[in-house]
Amino acid sequence: MLSYQLDIGQVVTACAGRDEGKLFFIINIIDSQYVHIADGKSRKVDSPKLKKVKHLKKLNIINDSVRAKILSGENVTDSFLRAELKKLNK
Template sequence: MVKTAVTEVRLGQKVISTRGRDAGSIFLVVGLLNEDYVLVADGRKRSMERPKKKNRKHLSLTLQVDTAIAKKLSAGQPVADEEIVDAIQRLGENLKEGEVNLGER
């Protein structure tokens, strides 16, 4: 069995911070800035009104994506902080097989 790693960041994807004062925190990707940076929010400390700009190398990616939030973000519709919190809880806070840390080689 061949395991593939996730290297592409998608809207609504669950990510875990690996660097900075928020290391270990779980976020959802709420914006794609360029090939190096994304915007993340958790609905509590980092709301949709002020998402955190995060280097992709400082994130551990998971295979989990909340499709409802991804659709809303793609369509330019507003997403409430409560929806982000609910999505993170739905996706669970456990590390899943298939995560990859782009910062370590």
Template sequence: MDKPLISTGMVVCSLAGKDKGAVYVVTGSLTAPYVWVADGRKYKVEKPKKKNCRHLQVLGTSVSGMDAGSVRISNEWIRSVLKRARVESIREVTHV
């Protein structure tokens, strides 16, 4: 079972650690299994959290492949993306 490739701009959910269940946006990548994640509040763009990809579940992409270069990642943008992701997840649960 291969995990999807995690790249910058993806919305992810933490599966392990003290932040289990938290939703983040990937802001950058490190060596092999690690990425930088931020939520715009506790973990800001200036000081993101280092997270192992094995402990993350991809919820969706916030930026299409073509727009990835044109979007400037800021704390306000991250908060708006996560707010949209929460609304969509609630909508999915209520329509099932």
């Protein structure tokens, strides 16, 4: 069980590293300490960033369309992630 209760499709902000302050989606949960994050721009779906959970700030937003696509095994594109993040920035 994750200590921070993160979920696939969750929007997070990086709190450390060169990605600090940027918004990302969690696209894969490795274990209780590590997740894969992607934003479709600097971190692509094909090569997501492995990030420690303690270096992420959880936002109380779970994007249902991103979550559904990932869990169903559909192809998630970088442009789709960028478009979904753009909706959040408005």
